[in-house]
Amino acid sequence: MSAGPESTHVSSLGKGDNLHQQVLASFPLCDMTEEDLTQNPQFCKLLATLAQHVDQTGLTVSLKAELEKAEQKLQTQRCHWLRSESLHRGLQEMIQDHCVRKHHAVVPPDQNMFYETMEKCLLVAQCVRQLDASSTTGQDQPSVLGLNTQQVMELMPLEKNVQRMKQSLPRELEKHLKKKCLNLLSYYQPEWENESEGLKNTKLSHLSVQMDKEKKRAESLRETCRENTILLQRQTQLYLSELIKSIQLLQSLILDHRLKIQTDLDRKKLDYFEGKCELVLQKIKAEMIEIQLDTYTADSISAHRKMREKLELELKACQVEKQSVELKLASFEILGKEFETLAEEYCRLQQEIEMKNWALKEFTQYNDK
Template structure:
């Protein structure tokens, strides 16, 4: 009963630990951690679990995450305002450019020419005023650009009458041009020749379709981000497992090499011994062949006769040497006085030989 109770208590505890590990790994997907790291460091795992209640998965605190969301919403609003104004400005410039192209290709009514020239002039004035405003903002202590201020540029704008006419006509022209661009976008997104009513119906649903596409792209980006984080985590696990397998393989290779090295060395020694024996036998065979080629039967018989003669002379020389040694030993018996007489005798013999040579030289007949 106690064993069953213990096993029952261990099971839920293991499940809690496993759930804790899963919670920590899910809360910090950017950290390169695996389950073994959390198992080996339980206190660090508990610290991360407590930290996950105050930190988002991206590493930001909850308060900072809210502030970041508010800042992003504000930035999105500012971007939308800027995009509206920039789109309108570019659309007006495009209308002016198209009018200038049409004017060079065909005759344009004077009213249209006046409208677009007024719009072009006022766009240029507005751009200059904006540049002056920016220069005043960034360089408040310095004088204005070219010594001009915004009011001086505004004085160069068109007359009130021309501005009033332009403003009265501008919404219609903007609507026409914008509708033209929308139709061109629709023809790109849904190519085909259709009636204007069908195009208008499709144009009403185009923004919703584009929003759906954008949301799908954002969703796919989020999934791609999650997949990249999961892939990075799996890559770290794979690399760690691969290193473990490499270490096991290295240990196996080392053990096998140490066991087989003794047998390999023994075989190498036997091989080299046999090779040395073969070389020695080959050298001996070459020496025997050289001796057989060098010493014939006549040469061997002559060498034998020479050897016998030399041995006889050697015996005779040894006998003479023995006789001289015995004579010398008898002379040594007389002591130092005989040594003096022997030196005197050798000196006299040398003088006699010298005088005989001189006498022979003087008695030699000359021409």
């Protein structure tokens, strides 16, 4: 039963790519791409249905209406506060300007009395507002320094001075505000500073309209900038995703190409090193032959051959003698440890005989001399 309205809402938004674009436009603050919506169609339908009940900031329609009412009420209260605050600051600026003028020029007594009366009235009004805080908080507040409102009101100037000040106040305030407006006009359009008074007043009457136009233009540019920022973020994300895909494709192509040419490259390197090694071996052989030719003559080679033959014969004779001795030694080992003792005794006696023969020989040679 509930599928009917949802399908109606979805069909009212659009289909296919148009639906995706409208969903993305309805939720600009969400970090989504058209690919995400394509891969998740049910989620896309949910967002399309949800777009009928919320705005781009995520607020529901009822909450949006309440928020607009609260903002209107706040704007009204703000306008009242700004009006009173601007009037109060304007009066304070008038007093400050008067104080500055007193130090640079002589001020008429009536004008001096006007500003002194106005300053006292402002101070008393400010003190009364500070003492009577219950009007804003709704609670009884303790008195400051033990003072009450009646005691502070006794510090008001004379009634005739207050009445005289009230009569002159609109005119003086108008002069001050007009001066500020002219200063603002000169700041906004410096080329109008040397214009006549009447022309300035005419242009001053249109200044608020121009300021409203400039404000609307600035807001429009700010909104355009915000939309361009969102679009730029989305395009940047899309660009980065496409760039990553391109890099991955390029890496795969490079890897495949490298694997294909690596075998041919290794084979060519192997052939090169084999040829180089063979060349080095041939060069070594040639150098060895050249050294032999420079070192050995024909006579020395024939003599070396004869020496080699003689040494080989002696080597064979020694090997035959070694074999016979090994056979004798093996036969002696069969006799055991008793023969080993006799052999050691025989070796000792043989050494003594040799020593005595050597001593006898030396003694005989000495006697002959």
